[in-house]
Each structure stands twice: as C-alpha cells, then as structure tokens.
Amino acid sequence: MDPSSSSSSSSSSSSSSPPSEGPLPWWGVAGALVLLAAALSPRLRFRLRIGSYCLLCLLASALTAPACLLWNRGRTVRNMTIIKNVVRTFKYIYGLRFELKGLEHFEIEGPCVIISNHQSILDMIGLMEILPERCVQIAKRELMYMGSVGLIMYLGGVIFINRKSTSNAKSVMADVGQAMMSENVKVWIYPEGTRNGSGDLLPFKKGAFHLAIQTQVPVVPVVYSSFTSFYNPKKHLFTSGKIRVEVLPPVPTEGLTASDVDELTDRCYTAMRETLFRISERPAEVNGGGPSVSH
Numbered sequence: 001m002d003p004s005s006s007s008s009s010s011s012s013s014s015s016s017s018p019p020s021e022g023p024l025p026w027w028g029v030a031g032a033l034v035l036l037a038a039a040l041s042p043r044l045r046f047r048l049r050i051g052s053y054c055l056l057c058l059l060a061s062a063l064t065a066p067a068c069l070l071w072n073r074g075r076t077v078r079n080m081t082i083i084k085n086v087v088r089t090f091k092y093i094y095g096l097r098f099e100l101k102g103l104e105h106f107e108i109e110g111p112c113v114i115i116s117n118h119q120s121i122l123d124m125i126g127l128m129e130i131l132p133e134r135c136v137q138i139a140k141r142e143l144m145y146m147g148s149v150g151l152i153m154y155l156g157g158v159i160f161i162n163r164k165s166t167s168n169a170k171s172v173m174a175d176v177g178q179a180m181m182s183e184n185v186k187v188w189i190y191p192e193g194t195r196n197g198s199g200d201l202l203p204f205k206k207g208a209f210h211l212a213i214q215t216q217v218p219v220v221p222v223v224y225s226s227f228t229s230f231y232n233p234k235k236h237l238f239t240s241g242k243i244r245v246e247v248l249p250p251v252p253t254e255g256l257t258a259s260d261v262d263e264l265t266d267r268c269y270t271a272m273r274e275t276l277f278r279i280s281e282r283p284a285e286v287n288g289g290g291p292s293v294s295h
C-alpha cells in the first residue's frame with residue numbers, strides 16, 4: 001500500500017469526515033455564557049462596560065507611567081501631554097463624540113483657573129479632550145491610592161487635597177497659587193467638589209474662586225452637556241453618545257478681593273448652569289432658580 005496513498009487515503013478520509021468535535025474548552029464556555037448573560041442583562045452589560053473602563057484606566061496608567069518616567073524623569077506637568085494623548089483614544093473605544101465650542105478662550109498667556117461641571121469617572125475623557133498645555137487638576141487625595149491611576153495622576157502633577165479638612169485644603173490651595181505663578185501652570189478645578197449625574201449643578205465650593213482672586217488670574221468656565229442620555233448608573237445605562245463642550249469667556253479677577261468671592265462664584269455658577277441647560281437641550285426652569293450657591 002503506497003504510504004502516500006495511505007496517507008492520502010487517511011488524509012482523504014480525514015478531509016472527508018468533519019473535524020473531531022471535541023467539547024468546547026472551559027474558557028470558551030465561560031466566555032459564551034458571559035456574552036449571553038450580558039446580552040440578556042442590562043445590569044451586567046453596564047457592569048462589564050464600566051468595569052472595562054476602569055481596567056483600561058489601570059492598564060493604560062501602568063503602561064504610561066514608565067513612559068513618563070523615561071521621558072520626563074518624574075512628576076511634572078509635561079507628563080500631562082503624554083497622559084492626554086493616551087486618554088483621548090478612549091473616546092473611540094466607548095463611542096463618545098465631542099462637539100467643541102469656544103476653545104479660543106483657552107488661548108490665555110499665563111496661568112488661569114479652569115472650572116467645569118463633574119458628572120462621572122468618564123469626565124477624564126472629556127477633560128483630556130480639551131486640556132490645555134501646562135494644566136494640572138485638583139483631586140481628592142483618595143485618588144492617589146487608586147493603584148497605577150494614582151501613580152499616573154501623581155506623575156502628571158495632579159494636586160491632591162483633603163476635602164474633609166478645609167484648613168488643609170486652604171493651605172494646599174495657597175501653595176498651588178504660588179506654584180501657578182512661579183511655574184506658569186493652569187489649574188483645573190471641579191467646583192461642585194464631587195460627581196453629580198443629575199443633569200443640574202450642585203452648589204459651588206469656593207476654593208477655585210479664592211485661588212483665582214488670590215493670584216489675580218482669570219477664571220475660565222467649561223461646561224459639558226449632560227451625560228444622562230447615554231450614561232446613568234441607576235438605570236444601568238452606558239452606551240455611545242455625543243457630548244457638547246462649551247468653553248465660556250474668561251472671567252477677570254484683577255482688582256477683586258476675598259470679599260468678592262461670593263459674587264464671582266455666583267456669576268460663574270449662573271453662566272455655567274444656563275449653558276448646561278442650553279447645550280443639554282433641557283428647558284431652563286421657569287423660575288430660573290436652582291440650588292442656592294453655598295454661602
């Protein structure tokens with residue numbers, strides 16, 4: 001029997017009979033079950049999607065940190081450029097589209113205080129979409145302990161405050177003011193002081209406005225449209241979506257003093273709230289009122 005024929009016969013017999021249908025490997029079964037469950041359960045789909053975002057942030061941070069260390073040798077605002085370019089790719093993964101308006105208001109020579117509304121951990125994508133050069137953020141110090149994400153924030157020059165201690169936060173903010181002027185750095189602050197997915201604004205904390213007046217730099221308000229149409233943890237909603245971003249004209253603080261903080265806070269709050277309702281296509285409330293600014 002010709003070995004080639006026997007091999008051909010064996011191959012022909014093997015090619016004619018279907019490949020052996022052994023059982024799926026365990027990971028194939030597990031994957032299929034997860035996908036099936038996710039297709040059936042919005043809660044699971046939401047958890048998988050937001051979990052993938054957290055994992056992506058952790059992994060991307062772990063990979064970007066060495067690049068920052070090699071490139072810039074340590075903690076410096078220059079690392080924000082690297083971080084920004086990495087985070088800006090996330091929008092494609094999660095199908096987020098940005099409509100930007102007013103970026104020319106960022107063309108300020110020198111330092112300024114940028115303030116924006118804060119809706120979720122997805123805000124990092126919107127932040128990095130428009131982050132100007134030499135700009136750091138004020139963050140709650142708990143974020144420093146978020147593994148590689150905390151490390152990358154540290155390397156990027158993020159300033160950590162203890163929200164629970166006004167005196168500590170005040171002294172840190174005073175140091176920030178000196179650093180802003182000496183190192184020509186912009187500071188991005190979320191005046192609501194916490195995430196707020198309501199589609200409205202929380203009353204503003206005053207630290208950003210004290211900082212701007214103490215350093216006599218302008219305040220640049222930034223408003224992101226409400227995420228509620230595509231992101232709502234209570235409804236296990238997290239799909240792709242469009243985010244309108246509007247940078248408002250700088251508000252000057254030259255000549256202002258600490259006694260003007262409340263008026264400056266109110267002025268920014270009102271302008272941002274009107275913008276938020278407009279770009280979120282939410283009818284402004286009839287009375288135009290709203291949670292009073294924290295006094």
Ligand SMILES: CCCCCCCC/C=C\CCCCCCCC(=O)SCCNC(=O)CCNC(=O)[C@H](O)C(C)(C)COP(=O)(O)OP(=O)(O)OC[C@H]1O[C@@H](n2cnc3c(N)ncnc32)[C@H](O)[C@@H]1OP(=O)(O)O
Pocket residue numbers: 056057058060061064083086087118124137138139140143149152153156158161162163165166169170173174189190191192193194204205206207208210211261294295
């Ligand atoms: C490579 C892949 C990477 C993937 C991962 C992504 C990485 C991305 C990397 C990098 C981006 C990082 C982005 C992080 C973002 C994090 C965001 C957050 O964490 S938001 C929470 C923390 N931020 C805040 O809280 C700020 C807002 N808060 C303030 O400014 C407050 O004012 C604060 C904390 C300073 C004090 O808060 P109070 O709760 O005490 O409240 P009040 O009403 O503001 O102040 C109380 C009294 O103190 C006076 N006061 C406040 N600040 C003052 C000051 N600086 N000087 C003098 N007086 C001050 C006020 O006038 C008020 O006094 P009278 O009521 O007016 O009598």
Ligand SMILES: CCCCCCCC/C=C\CCCCCCCC(=O)OC[C@@H](O)COP(=O)(O)O
Pocket residue numbers: 053054055057058118120121122123124140143145146147148149193194195196
């Ligand atoms: C080895 C330890 C690993 C720790 C595991 C960390 C799990 C989460 C990992 C990544 C999450 C990605 C977060 C991206 C940055 C989010 C910044 C942010 O938006 O924080 C919320 C803060 O503004 C306000 O917090 P609250 O609304 O006051 O609460």
